Amino acid sequence: MSTNSSVPARIRNIAELAKLAGVSTGTVSRALANKSLVNAETRERIQALAREHGFRPNQMARRLRVQETRVIGVVVPLGHEQRQHLSDPFFMTILGHLADALTESGYDIMLSRVIPDEEDWLERIVDSGMLDGVLVIGQSNQFEALERVAQYYRPMVVWGSHTPDQKHCTVGVDNRKGGQLSGESLIAAGRKRLAFMGEIRAPELHERFLGLCDAAKAAGLPVPLQLNTHLASDTMAEEIARNLDRMADIDGIAAGSDLIAMQTVRVLADHDIAVPKDISVVGFDDLPLAEQTIPRLTTISQSIAKGAQTMVSLLFDRIAGIETSSVEMEPVLIKRDTA
Amino acid sequence: MSTNSSVPARIRNIAELAKLAGVSTGTVSRALANKSLVNAETRERIQALAREHGFRPNQMARRLRVQETRVIGVVVPLGHEQRQHLSDPFFMTILGHLADALTESGYDIMLSRVIPDEEDWLERIVDSGMLDGVLVIGQSNQFEALERVAQYYRPMVVWGSHTPDQKHCTVGVDNRKGGQLSGESLIAAGRKRLAFMGEIRAPELHERFLGLCDAAKAAGLPVPLQLNTHLASDTMAEEIARNLDRMADIDGIAAGSDLIAMQTVRVLADHDIAVPKDISVVGFDDLPLAEQTIPRLTTISQSIAKGAQTMVSLLFDRIAGIETSSVEMEPVLIKRDTA
DNA sequence: ACAGATGCAACAATCGATTGCAACAATTTT
DNA sequence: AAAATTGTTGCAATCGATTGTTGCATCTGT
Numbered sequence: 001m002s003t004n005s006s007v008p009a010r011i012r013n014i015a016e017l018a019k020l021a022g023v024s025t026g027t028v029s030r031a032l033a034n035k036s037l038v039n040a041e042t043r044e045r046i047q048a049l050a051r052e053h054g055f056r057p058n059q060m061a062r063r064l065r066v067q068e069t070r071v072i073g074v075v076v077p078l079g080h081e082q083r084q085h086l087s088d089p090f091f092m093t094i095l096g097h098l099a100d101a102l103t104e105s106g107y108d109i110m111l112s113r114v115i116p117d118e119e120d121w122l123e124r125i126v127d128s129g130m131l132d133g134v135l136v137i138g139q140s141n142q143f144e145a146l147e148r149v150a151q152y153y154r155p156m157v158v159w160g161s162h163t164p165d166q167k168h169c170t171v172g173v174d175n176r177k178g179g180q181l182s183g184e185s186l187i188a189a190g191r192k193r194l195a196f197m198g199e200i201r202a203p204e205l206h207e208r209f210l211g212l213c214d215a216a217k218a219a220g221l222p223v224p225l226q227l228n229t230h231l232a233s234d235t236m237a238e239e240i241a242r243n244l245d246r247m248a249d250i251d252g253i254a255a256g257s258d259l260i261a262m263q264t265v266r267v268l269a270d271h272d273i274a275v276p277k278d279i280s281v282v283g284f285d286d287l288p289l290a291e292q293t294i295p296r297l298t299t300i301s302q303s304i305a306k307g308a309q310t311m312v313s314l315l316f317d318r319i320a321g322i323e324t325s326s327v328e329m330e331p332v333l334i335k336r337d338t339a
Numbered sequence: 340m341s342t343n344s345s346v347p348a349r350i351r352n353i354a355e356l357a358k359l360a361g362v363s364t365g366t367v368s369r370a371l372a373n374k375s376l377v378n379a380e381t382r383e384r385i386q387a388l389a390r391e392h393g394f395r396p397n398q399m400a401r402r403l404r405v406q407e408t409r410v411i412g413v414v415v416p417l418g419h420e421q422r423q424h425l426s427d428p429f430f431m432t433i434l435g436h437l438a439d440a441l442t443e444s445g446y447d448i449m450l451s452r453v454i455p456d457e458e459d460w461l462e463r464i465v466d467s468g469m470l471d472g473v474l475v476i477g478q479s480n481q482f483e484a485l486e487r488v489a490q491y492y493r494p495m496v497v498w499g500s501h502t503p504d505q506k507h508c509t510v511g512v513d514n515r516k517g518g519q520l521s522g523e524s525l526i527a528a529g530r531k532r533l534a535f536m537g538e539i540r541a542p543e544l545h546e547r548f549l550g551l552c553d554a555a556k557a558a559g560l561p562v563p564l565q566l567n568t569h570l571a572s573d574t575m576a577e578e579i580a581r582n583l584d585r586m587a588d589i590d591g592i593a594a595g596s597d598l599i600a601m602q603t604v605r606v607l608a609d610h611d612i613a614v615p616k617d618i619s620v621v622g623f624d625d626l627p628l629a630e631q632t633i634p635r636l637t638t639i640s641q642s643i644a645k646g647a648q649t650m651v652s653l654l655f656d657r658i659a660g661i662e663t664s665s666v667e668m669e670p671v672l673i674k675r676d677t678a
Numbered sequence: 679a680c681a682g683a684t685g686c687a688a689c690a691a692t693c694g695a696t697t698g699c700a701a702c703a704a705t706t707t708t
Numbered sequence: 709a710a711a712a713t714t715g716t717t718g719c720a721a722t723c724g725a726t727t728g729t730t731g732c733a734t735c736t737g738t
Contacts, residue, residue: 010491013724024688029726039686058468060403061724065693069399071449089628092431099452108469110410111448113438129397129694152349262631269633289428292601294608294633352694363718368696378716400694404723468724 011055021046032057071108072315073125073134074098077142078115089259089287090304091137094159097308098135105316107132116142126153133315135159139170139203155318157311161203162326169318170326171311175204178300178331179211182254182282185298185333187219189280191252194224197240197264198256205256208284212254225250229260236260240267251279252339258283258290258299265293265338280339295337303329350394360385371396410447411654412464412473413437416481417454428598428626429643430476433498436647437474444655446471455481465492472654474498478509478542494657496650500542501665508657509665510650514543517639517670518550521593521621524637524672526558528619530591533563536579536603537595544595547623551593564589568599575599579606590618591678597622597629597638604632604677619678634676642668 011017014032018025023042030038031046038046050056063069076091095111102109110131114121122145126134133155139146143166146158150168158170179196186194194216200206209226216224227243229236240263247253255261261283265275275281275295283290283299290297307329314324350356353371357364362381369377370385377385389395402408415430434450441448449470453460461484465473472494478485482505485497489507497509518535525533533555539545551563566582568575579602586592594600600622604614614620614634622629622638629636646668653663 014726015724025725026689026727027687030687033726037686042686054462054466056463056466056468058403058724060399060408060468061693062726063693064397064399064403064695065724065726067693074450088435089428089431092428092435096427096431099450103452109450111413111438111450113442123393124395127393127395129395129399266631266633289628292605293631294605353696354694364695365697365719366717369717372696376716381716397694400723401696402723403725404694404696406723 009053011050011053014057017046017050017053017055021049029057069130069132070106071110071131072102073110073112073131075112075114075122075125075134075136077121077136077138077140077145078113089289090257090285093285093287094137094304094308097305098312101309101312105312116140116145119145122146122149126156133157133319135311135315141201143203154321155315157315157318157324159307159311161207162328163203166326169314169324171307171314171329172204172327173300173302173307173329173331175207175331176211176214178284178302179208179213179254180215181211181331181333182208182284182300183212183215183219183224185282185335185339186252186254186280187215187221189252189276189339191280191339192221193250194221194252194254195247195250196224196226196254196256197229197243197260199228199230200226200256208254208256224254229256236263237267240264241271244271253279253281255281255283258285258287258297261297261299261338262289262293265295265297276338282339286334290334291336298336298339299334301332301334303332348392350389350392353396356385356389356392356394360388368396408469408471409445410449410470411441412449412451412470414451414453414461414464414473414475416460416475416477416479416484417452428628429596429624432624432626433476433643433647436644437651440648440651444651455479455484458484461485461488465495472496472658474650474654480540482542493660493662494654496654496657496663498646498650500546501667502542505665508653508663510646510653510668511543511666512639512641512646512668512670514546514670515550515553517623517641518547518552518593519554520550520670520672521547521623521639522551522554522558522563524621524674524678525591525593525619526554526560528591528615528678530619530678531560532589533560533591533593534586534589535563535565535593535595536568536582536599538567538569539565539595547593547595563593568595575602576606579603580610583610592618592620594620594622597624597626597636600636600638600677601628601632604634604636615677621678625673629673630675637675637678638673640671640673642671 014025014028018028027038028046031043032050074095099109112125126149136158139158139160146168147166150156158168160170160172161175162170183194194212196209196212198205200209212224225247229239253264255264261281265281268275268279273279283297286299286301290299310327317324353364353367357367366377367385370382371389413434438448451464465488475497478497478499485507486505489495497507499509499511500514501509522533533551535548535551537544539548548565555563564586568578592603594603600620604620607614607618612618622636625638625640629638649666656663
């Protein structure tokens with residue numbers, strides 16, 4: 001009734017297992033890796049022994065040796081929005097899709113939520129030696145850092161806007177075009193006094209605002225009002241409410257994101273302003289959520305799932321040494337109930 | 340105008356830097372770690388050199404040597420629900436909070452979305468040698484695996500239900516009590532024919548259903564109907580719709596989660612059934628979303644933020660060798676507009 | 679019966695750091 | 709002036725695997 005009959009002594013490394021099996025560590029390593037260079041019998045014997053003792057080779061050591069980690073870093077820089085939470089539905093949605101694509105290809109995911117207070121935050125991540133590649137979700141206000149790193153570090157793909165001669169590889173929607181679409185749909189609904197709800201320091205949002213302006217100009221309408229709203233969800237509703245009086249005669253709102261749009265609709269409802277009867281609202285992103293709200297959100301689709309897959313496949317190309325250029329997807333208006 | 344004046348040759352390891360500085364690798368290591376054993380001057384000199392060449396020590400090697408990875412695994416087992424997506428808002432919300440708590444303590448996060456097809460999926464993760472600890476989100480149908488691993492692997496904390504003599508440490512809400520609360524609130528609203536919307540193979544959901552039954556029984560009502568609804572969001576709406584005819588005379592629905600509740604309200608609205616006029620609906624989780632829907636969701640609060648913090652602090656205790664027991668939080672009814 | 683081929687396993691270098699211990703010089707104490 | 713102390717640095721082992729090369733049997737063909 002000794003304990004070590006039921007629970008065999010734990011084996012800590014390949015050397016202990018080798019001693020137990022009466023072979024060298026090299027043989028054990030090859031046996032566990034199912035290499036054909038070891039005799040089938042010994043291979044079986046060693047594998048059985050490993051199974052019995054619940055031994056699994058240390059991945060840290062393996063990865064150091066083979067210089068391949070099979071880990072991809074997924075980074076969310078919270079530059080201008082330190083209060084913005086990782087639980088922001090947009091991040092989460094894209095992260096979910098990235099996770100699906102990466103796990104399917106046998107990669108692990110290292111998640112970093114970074115507040116870029118140190119100049120070299122991105123270098124630290126890419127030079128850590130822990131990652132085979134990096135995906136960045138959102139450019140935030142860190143364009144410079146991305147450019148700097150992209151000069152020497154190839155396996156990196158960023159979700160965000162693409163500007164003419166930028167160095168880093170992005171995947172994203174044509175944000176300006178998207179903004180324009182949202183404007184056009186508001187105008188088509190007969191709206192004349194437009195506003196953009198959201199702050200515009202991040203390149204993506206700035207483009208969306210410009211697109212909205214394009215649409216207004218083309219229709220001969222005045223320049224849309226731009227109302228700041230931070231992305232931290234806890235204060236957003238309050239800020240939107242505070243904006244209400246500044247938008248006395250506004251009848252069409254293009255929101256910087258679906259989340260902002262949802263909050264806006266919510267705040268308007270609280271003030272007995274009906275959407276879309278009194279005011280039309282268009283979101284941006286087409287999160288799964290957008291379909292579930294009541295009323296369902298009219299929004300601009302980013303097709304996040306496809307975007308995530310594109311990011312991953314571009315990244316794999318880059319890991320393999322193939323140069324890739326940025327991908328810009330077409331935004332699509334998803335017409336639902338709010339505009 | 341040679342290139343290596345502007346971009347110094349890349350330094351790959353501590354040895355190269357040592358040669359450049361004319362010292363040994365040991366000294367470089369100590370200098371970069373800001374150890375007091377090296378002369379302040381040499382330390383500065385080496386640090387400056389490292390900065391200039393953009394050199395950062397390889398973390399893989401460091402971690403192998405010091406036997407501490409400062410990486411926590413966050414695992415989402417998708418046992419009975421392979422179709423369930425990582426972008427499920429509940430996972431995402433708790434993941435966000437976990438990420439906040441962990442990054443604040445200087446830990447990195449390794450994210451694994453696992454479909455437990457292999458018997459030893461959890462052992463593979465905990466024995467990989469890559470992690471200092473593991474957080475599991477949801478028990479799914481993997482109770483056995485969790486118990487088995489908990490026997491020998493200490494630094495693991497699980498989000499889920501606690502049953503009397505289970506080995507693995509959980510943090511979660513008293514799901515049965517929560518189910519009871521949701522039942523009571525439906526009954527208080529005058530509802531008499533109750534149903535539970537959600538499948539009950541996962542322990543958490545099963546407990547919630549039992550709690551609902553408790554409430555019905557205490558009020559002298561018949562046993563509530565249980566309607567299966569998978570958690571994969573793409574098919575959920577359809578399934579709920581299919582359930583509609585089976586619930587002809589139902590007037591109160593306790594949903595297995597906020598997501599299910601939202602979808603249910605949505606489907607009911609599509610069928611011109613008003614909530615809460617015709618049917619009352621209570622959710623579960625109190626996701627940030629629940630407050631943003633129209634009508635706002637009445638739900639049972641899990642206080643996910645606090646739960647996440649608790650998980651992290653229990654995990655740190657366990658990493659430090661301190662034994663901890665499970666934590667069960669009190670569910671709270673959040674009364675809003677749907678019941 | 680012997681040269682050459684083949685199969686299998688051991689040896690040892692390697693990945694890139696960290697760290698205990700020894701060595702040496704400079705300084706202080708006796 | 710010798711001994712003891714202090715401050716720096718180098719040396720070499722170590723973390724736990726992988727893998728190219730070498731060596732030894734055994735087998736094949738002639």
